[in-house]
Amino acid sequence: MKYTELTREQLEKEYSVIRARYDRLCEEKLSLNLTRGKPEKKQLDLSNDMYTALNNCDFEMDGIDVRNYGLLDGLPSCKRLFSDILGCSPDEIIIGGNSSLNLMYDLIAKAYTNGLLHSERPWCKEEKIKFLCPVPGYDRHFNISISFGMECIPVPLHEDGPDMDIVEELVKDPLVKGMWCTPKYSNPDGFIYSSEVRQRIASLDTAAPDFALIWDNAYAVHCFDGTLPEFPDMIGECRKAGHPDMIYEFASLSKVTFAGSGIAAVASSKDNLTHIRKILTFQTIGFEKVAQYLHVKFLKDKETILKHMEKHAAIMKPKFDAVQNALETELGSLGIADWTHPKGGYFVSLYAMHGTAKRINTLCADAGVAMTKAGATYPHGYDPDDSNLRIAPSYPELPDVIKAMQVLCVSVRLAALELLLGKLGG
Ligand SMILES: Cc1ncc(COP(=O)(O)O)c(C=O)c1O
Structure with a gap:
């Protein structure tokens, strides 16, 4: 009917x-x-034991007292945990507080105030900035762009990822400085980018030298039916394709342990991270390490996760x-x-x-x-x-x-x- x-x-x-x-x-x-x-x-109750460990713990990890200042970019053990999930190397990771969305916002803010590694000038000095927004997508991604006054360019999202014919055309415009991607179980469609699309993204020939591929791997381990699709490390893929500094990958334990009280990380090339760390030294003495310590103790490794x-x-x-x-x-x-x-x-x-x-x-x-x-x-x-x-x-x-x-x-x-x-x- x-x-x-x-x-x-x-x-x-x-x-x-x-x-x-x-x-x-x-x-x-x-x-x-x-x-x-x-x-x-x-x-949420599944992770309560993470905090019961507090009753009987020494607060020591990687040779330091996690209750004290130190380690601007996170505990080495926590970096190893994230590298286990993402497949990149631990020294391609910065652990940064409780929220990956905050880290994404912060990256864009840094691009505006200081510029990214290959920026000719801070983005605030550019007359106009455009960002590619695969649609439908995550409203909070788009709202970050909008809050900085960028022009959002919708790009159709297909079952295998963004329409790459369109993306490849659009990135010829030097004003196009980035793209939002949620490559695994996209929000809201739940689509998984195919290896062909991932390859085309890694190989993107962008006119902007400081094009930022925001690779929000928010659902890297969040499979509820069947086997988890495994992606090869996207940072390595971009490096192999000759664009080592194009990608900023984000991951979060918000929906592994406690939403909003997990741990978030940004992964990128070592050169990009050096650039970010330089700015971070003015921003913080270091992120919360007690939570990193507890997450490492509780989640241990990818198998346990x-x-x-x-x-x-x-x-x-x-x-x-x-x-x-x-x-x-x-x-x-x-x-x-x-x-x-x-x-x-x-x-x-x-x-x-x-x-x-x-x-x-x-x-x-x-x-x-x-x-x-x-x-x-x-x-x-x-x-x-x-x-x-x-x-x-x-x-x-x-x-x-x-x-x-x-x-x-x-x-x-x-x-x-x-x-x-x-x-x-x-
Ligand atoms: C695609 C995506 N990225 C990021 C987030 C937020 O993550 P976090 O809690 O680490 O800020 C969400 C939450 O729904 C999301 O769907």
Whole structure:
């Protein structure tokens, strides 16, 4: 029963059935939230033992007392932990506090105040800076660019990564100084960049000498279904392709231990890190090392991390299954929506009928289900198709995910029917 093939009479009939379903859901006075990708409490509880270790510990690691000043760029053992995850060398890593997003912001801020290693001048002295934004993407990436006054250029993101024909053309413009990438389990589609796309990215011939590839490997170990896809070290790939200083890779333990209280790292060429360290000496005596110490003691190495992530997966997978199940059952045959089928990360991307995403947002909100704002996955919140919605099922408990998905699916149907019947916006 494709909605687009129904007669007006059939559409009207379906509309009254779905409208009645929607009204009944509204009567339940729900208060559910599918907005941000936060771990739920059970996932956080998985890491409580990290802090019980505090009762009986010596605070010594790598020959130093981690409670005291020292080691500007992090504990060597913590660098080894991240190098285990990313595949690069420990001396290509700076450990930098609790948040990778903060590190990304800080890199851009440094580019503006001081310039990057190969900048001809600080970015604040440039008349204009453009950044490539694969869409849909992570709103907070785009908002960093926007907050510095950059022009965000949307580039379509396909299942295997950004549209490289377009990217290769755009980087011929010297004003294009970087690109945001979430290469594994992209936010929100959950796509994994293919090796061909990664190779083309590493080989990018950019007109800007200080082009910054922001390689946000936020979901490097966050697989909840099947085996984790392994990437060869991207810093090495860029070096091999002749662009050793183009890449800044970011990683985070926020969604391994405690969200916002994990450890974040930036990995890059040794020359880039020397440049960053020089600026960092004015900024801090050193980042928090007690948390680094505890994370190393608790997570040990990649093998232990992957075992830990299996426990996360056992909590996450039923919720993602519930999302897929609801979408398939409610929307599968109607021809009004497509969606992604990620096996890791924190999100599912829903593509509703063009022109209906904002209306779906409103319908969900009126029925007590908060969704990420339609358009949020595009720079300036502008989705030209008004179609994409990000589903974030991790935070609510499973029964709430199931209920929220009922509301979302009924809203997708209702909005499509309103559109087809000419009732939308009228
Ligand atoms: C792609 C991506 N990068 C970074 C972050 C934030 O990481 P952190 O907590 O380390 O700042 C998130 C959080 O949702 C994310 O989805």
